[in-house]
Amino acid sequence: MATTTTTEEEEQEEYLQQLRSKATELFIREEWNDSIQTYSQFITLCTHHLSLPHSDPQKLRKSLCIALCNRAEAKSRLRDFNSALQDCDHALQVDATHFKTLVCKGKILLSLNRYSMALHCFKIALLDPQASGNSEFLVGYFEKCKKFEFLSRTGNLDLSDWVLNGFPGKAPELAEYIGAIEIRKSEISGRGVFATKNIDAGSLILVTKAIAIERSILVGKDLSEDTQLVMWKNFIDKVVDFVRKCHKTRDLIGKLSIGENEDELDVPDVELFRPESIGEMHSSDDIDVDMVKLLAILDVNSLTEDAVSANVLRKNNDCYGVGLWLLPSFINHSCCPNARRLHVGDYLIVHASRDLKAGEEITLAYLDPLIPLNKRKEMSMTWGIHCKCKRCKFEGEILFSKQEMKEIEIGIERGMDVGGLVYKLEEQMKRWKVRGKEKGYLRASFWSLYSEAYGSERCMKRWGRRIPALDAVVDSITDVVGGDHRVLKILMEELKKKGGGSGGGNLEMEKVFKLAREVYGKVVKKQAMRTLLELCIAD
Template sequence: MSSANQHNTIFLTPEEDERMRKTLKGRLQKCQVLAGQPRVPGDPNSRLNQVATASLLSDIAAAPDPWLKAQNGQPDAIVAFVVGYPYPPCTVLLQDLQPMDLSDLRMDTHHRGRVLTVRRVTPVVKLVAFSWTVVQEESSGEMERLEVLLHKSKHGEDILETGSIFVVKEPYFTLNDQGEPTLRIDHPSDLVCTDFLRADSSDFSTKEVGDSQSAFSATTPTALTAKTAREYKEDGNAALKQQALLLAHANYTQGLQLVTKDSAVKEELACDLFRNRAHINLVLNRLDEAKADALASLTGLEDQKHKELDSKAYFRAGCAAHNLGDFQEAKRFFEEHQKLTPGDKHAAALLRKTESRLKEQASGMYDFKKIKVSLAMGRPRVDAASFTLNTKVGESPGHGRGLFATRDMAFGEIILCEKPFCVIWGSEDEALTAMTYDGRDDKIRVFPAGLCKAVVQKLLDNPSQVEKVMDLYGDYSGIGKQIIMEDSGPVIDTFQVYDIVARNAFGPGPVYTGRNDGGEDEGVRKASAGLWIIASYINHSCIPNAKKEYMGDLMVLRATRPISAGEEITHSYDKSSDYDARNAALMKTWGFTCTCALCIAEKADGPALRKKRYELESEANALVERDEAARAKRLSILKARRLDQSINSTYDDKIYNGLPRMALLKIQKWLAEATTR
């Protein structure tokens, strides 16, 4: 991930690195030893007591979450977990899977082609990187631990708390990081809640967790009486008033299923249910379904009542299309809305906004002054369109795919402006930075886990966006880029998303506030990160022809020199002037060694000359940081000039002809400011 904020850098001593590596590798090694061995049933009371203890510790903020303390001694800490080895999600329909029992489980095994049905019998223990509970098999009464890793929530609700009866598709039985046997869920689609209504979690407070029988009854749902479609609609409306959005969605969905089965039910009720569910989907950011529901609710009737209802449907379809970036379609829906209710000023304003987005998309002309005013008002997610007509994706010899200019561009000209597919700001609750150990290459990395979670959720909610995200580069190809739909919705390979985010995410830095302080401070645990699709195709060069900046979540890429049509667009992933540090970072984060002209020249200098240059540069940088240029004394200026000459002498004029001399940039800028004064 390309970072814009060096304050979020995490330093590990060799001892900390080794301790973390040893801890996280330990689980993988134990799993290899135990792989294929039969499951050993645990003591039910022991498992239930574990939940009681963990819940108590969690309540007093001392949960046994695997944290790694930052070296600077701050109270901030970084959650650490293993990401290798990846495995694909189940892509088999539920009806084609063969049932299995807990007794059939084998250690560290993916039970392909099988399915396990269990009931949750304890409260859910919720930690930063995962949630877990104890589940029971109804036929045998045996219990086992069930964990959902990272992607553990859905629209603010913990997945394990959305019901009591779960179907685990192709169960993965393994050891967790604490060495305990567990059913592990990495892919959300591998866990299906079969409850329609959530069990009331408040029931747990009246049960004794140490008593397995009472814990079992705590999650047994009350028998549901048969309801009509109209009753489901009324229950959905009541849930909506209480802001229980997922429950409202479930009620409307159940009502629609009855409508489609009962031809005697009036079609108007179906339209009401679709229209109401469209509203819920808009709030939940399920934009694909929101648009489809809104259009399905259209009656086409000419009386005033139904015109107003259809107008509302077009409005919701327009909002969904606008938020998906389909501005031409959004314009059409808003125009239909205006035809039916021409006096609606709010919709007229949205139509004007949509027309402005279409102009931005076609011309690349933006009202940056207005955007900055919006940022100053605390709205970092800019209402703007992406402009990409100056570029196209193509093959870059030796570098996979890259981004190329479609026309000549002058110095300073906008190459592209792009809105992100997804961005999480450090000030938001969803932000989470993690340390990951990847078993594939034995490396520890800093990773924007919060962004990864948000990308997975957005793809689950909007399958139309899957192909363009999964087309991005990642080391693990997973299940490919084509959308796979199953009984419970789309299948997303979370390991595939992990690799895509790790290789393509950008760190935009803290939110711009409009003040002169550069933005809000970010803690080490919560750095801003985002995924910009088109910009992800831009390859690295240490002598790039483009430079990016951010206005809120709008990335603006400008030419740093004249660019010819057909030329590849490049920017710098790492701007370090230290050749060795720069290439180490490029290899660790992006998996390649740079072979640009500058790197070839610096490599030829040899380690001794590079070390001498680095020491001189460090001395010069210390002077720059210590002495303000505007108030520099003559002695400091003389010393700066001597350092400038010494650093410059480490560069061979012939070899570096036409190449930037990176170690001189800061000291020469300081000298220019000081001598101008």
């Protein structure tokens, strides 16, 4: 009887060995799904054997740790980070100082942007004797975590080297950052994002990575309908895959608007969107996807990289991208926006394009703020928004009551002399006693007239002394719509005509840099900003 029992134990031991060898082979061949399945069988049997009286617990625990760690690594390669993290925690319950698991957990936490927790794992791993053979590799991860943890706390982002080197290789990884903001009920629509402190123009508001993003190379100026449909399907598939693997993502996406009953929606705490916020744990099998609701959410909240309020930093700007970024989805539209977004790889950076006061709502331009009211209304219909900002209200009253405004619009349609139209508009504003921001509203709406006039030598020879100087118009426009790359471009071109900063009179380089910070944000030093300015002119 004892011989029979020994034989059964030997057979079970041999089967365990075969499973482990097979799982390891699949892992080495990077057949991740099959290796996960085989490791799961091994882990189940190994756990069972640990409960048997004649088992070798020390040997089994060591095997169990390695199997859990390798399964975690395989899951992380499939971007199933939350499940991978559970395997790491299970392994560390067996052996709290298991070197390979600590390193694996640190890398997964780094992928989830949980910098402090990742830093803790790498710190402990560096104390292990095994770290000596992997010191350069570990120190690299440790320093990366330190850098990202600092950036996530301070928002002290500097892309100067990457810009100066001509955007080499892939876009740099960035640390997620949430500045002095909160989500509150908005007078504009539903919920909005508000500053909790004063924020200077150019300062970071938030940095966040896309839940999913899909890009396509632009062959011409526009994408074909078929290409757009393929992109949209691929984008949806990526979001669904992410949601099924991550309970936190599913819960946060569920808080976004579907474009209906905005005033009835709950206001989530902004802290939920920090990477360190874990939320309630679910297994991957528990995560169902309501496709009807998800499609409605993506339709309302997806952002494109080519938006008028956005700049994209990359070597060849020949791509069209659509993505979902969670926290920016709460930022409402205004025709007097005070923020812009910058795209760096899969990251979206939101910065103030005007000085913000504590309590002020942060807004982006969903549609072009440098076009007349009637065109903005047409475009707003595609967004399903009805802008009720002070600018739209003022322009609506002017257009309704002033016949002269209609004459100017007719003049634009008929291609009349732009200098004359600018002169007429400025004279009418004097008669109507339009001052301050209201003057900026109208100048912004008819920016195409001003830019064409300032860009024409012939026009300026005829009208230059009778229309406002460019810098005065730039100041009034940026006062109401913040920094805009088109305004920056014409300012740079005018400065070049004057012979640069030393001969530019009022258009000194410092003024250009100030506007550039409003357009691009304070993410580069002056020399790198010069590179961006050159790109702005070339665009």
